[in-house]
Amino acid sequence: MTLSRRAFLTRSALIGCSLAASPVVTPVTFAAAPGDNRLVVIILRGAMDGLAMAQPVGDADWRAVRPGPVPGEAGGPVDLDGRFALHPAMAGLMPLWRAREMSVVHAVSTPYRDKRSHFDGQDLLEAGVADLASGARRDGWLNRLLQHYPGSGTHTAWAIGADPLAVLGGAAPVTRWAPEADLALSPQAIRLAEMVMQDDPAFAAAMARAFRIADGDGDALAAALSPEDMGRMMAEDMAAARGPGETRLAAFVAQQLQGPARIAAFSINGWDTHAAQDKPLSRALGRLSDAIVALKDGLGADVWGRTAVVAMTEFGRTVRINGTGGTDHGTGGAMLLAGGALHGGRVVTDWPGLDEASLYDRRDLMPTRDLRAHAAWLMRGLFGLDVATLERDVFPGLDLGADPGLLL
Template identity: 55%
Template sequence: MLSRRLFLKSSALIGCSAAAHPMLSSIAFATAPGENRLVVIILRGAMDGLDVFQPYGDPALRKLRKTLSAGPDVGAHDLDGFFALHPSLAGLMPLWRAGELAFAPAVSTPYRDKRSHFDGQDMLEAGTGTDLEAKRQRDGWLNRLLQGMPGVQSETAYSVGLDDMRILDGAAPAKSWAPQTRFRLSAQGQRLLTHVWHDDPLFRPAGEQAIEIINEGLDKIETEAGPTREAQALARFAAGRLNGETRIATFSISGWDSHARQPQIIDRALQRLSAAILTLRGDLGANWSRTTVLAMTEFGRTVRENGTGGTDHGTGGAMLVAGGNIRGGRAIGGWPGLGEGELYAGRDLMPLRDIRAHAAWALRDLFDIPPDVLERSVFPGLDMGENPRILA
């Protein structure tokens, strides 16, 4: 699998950062006791929460964003009289009405001011309180969760596409798969290759992965053609595992970096996110009622639009929550306001809650993890605070 470092060396002209590139995605799984299921979707590139969940009831929004959509009168879908859902997520409105969709506005990791995609993503996936700790931490918060859960058996993790999945870095083995992969190899050919690479320490792991993909039929996942094809494939693959022994899945959806032409950029990214969630809901069937989906991004974007029809790297953002076992149809947490004196550093949405606290409480209620383990080991240095009661 192509490493992030090697990819960077060979990709100098792909835009703001390889960390925000729309062709990078990963997926990983683990088993756990019980019937509850967790899906963590990492939204790489810094999703603009103010555009996805538009606080049109805040009078300052229209002054700050004169061309970006802002409310039901320009096509967004009213949620509660204050927030509206971006038009590209129209397919999720039935989930909102059914109490299966919610969001937490004004959240962020403790990452501040440097606004680097890689540093922000490392901190989000490492689950640490500072970017320096994230660099020192060798594993991700989901991997540390698995290490601290009794009765957990790590399933082989798959990294899909080109990117590494820091959130599940750790002792568990990892393998790679891409939705576009196609293999044709007979049983006799498999036996011959196994004999050839048996004593080769470099080629043997890759060959074993290829044969596993062939035998599991991962290359035959059916999806509809179009821009959401890979997102559907990721979600379909995840749902298939979650309908078996898997209880925790995580994958990433990239393409959220919207410095220019934000309406076009965010429309494509939201289509992929919507397709992934709806595919999960459809393919999980009865298991959807035991599933919680957390969609998290490394940081938000500036409250003011820039001169090229986009927004720049910011601080406070939003977390999307979905699933059949959540208390949906609501905004989780408070609202800091967009007026003068209410912004972070005079330019960004002020974060009111550490996004790690929402994830920690979801883990507490899903898997009965003690708060002291979550605050000490899974998310070092976190103060979980009050339970937002994400689950029903």
């Protein structure tokens, strides 16, 4: 008897095949979306201290508000352009900076002001709207992008990790995957899947990739496949898929972007640094740096050259260090951009200054541009969306302003 793919997926439940956690169970389209550019959005939850990440060492007031080592001193930041310096925990990104594959966008924020709630700030960041008043849109701006992206299918966009990622929530289909997903397949089920898919190379390849990513310990694969096949499949990408933390998420993102995927998002926690922030902030910045390097390594030079990565956070932190060695919830912050598609090696900012009269509420970095405008210009350059669509539908009510020239 010959089983169709539909019959196989229907009958698999009867043989104990738990496919619910698999990325391939969601209806799959193998029609590649138009264009070869990719966008990765990393949400930094907890309000990253952008002034610590990209330190304005060229500002005359910097050392008065943030005493500490300067570029060239032990433990000091790494000079970028004489005006700004990168936190030493992110020194691993300097090859990208020198290759003009990394930029910092400084003194930016969402329209959120004064209430300083992480929950509201993150809701507004991911919804991409000006406020959270009754009736405001709550779908995500990346999902609204997909709704204007011709040929978008189930695997065009991926939400990665256990976080709900509201930025991708909405009417357009999105595939979700978390490291905790486990196919729980028996060797017999894998054999049956192979038999069903053997005449459809594209579907068979996707199924094989899902098996080796989601089979947590590899036992089912080892029992079902020949030693030769097991070695070939495992060598391809199992090691990357089983890496730790954000590195594992980034490796999985890279795998999808090598196929039909064009958009992906995941989040990194750990940025709420109210006290003794030096060590936890260094760890968080190191994790972000490692994730970006893993993306570059996993994508390879060709796909990386058509990729932009944007890391953004819900709001900034206070300019001055507080009495417990940390920073409190602030306003203006910074975005980190990476990717071979960038016109990088620049700190993009209309810098407001750090003297007290120039601060927001005399305590925070003054935001001089809406971070949504930078995200919108990235989408316009990568995917060709027109300004009217971006201002009306993707970021309702946004004025894009002048093109900051973020892309090549």
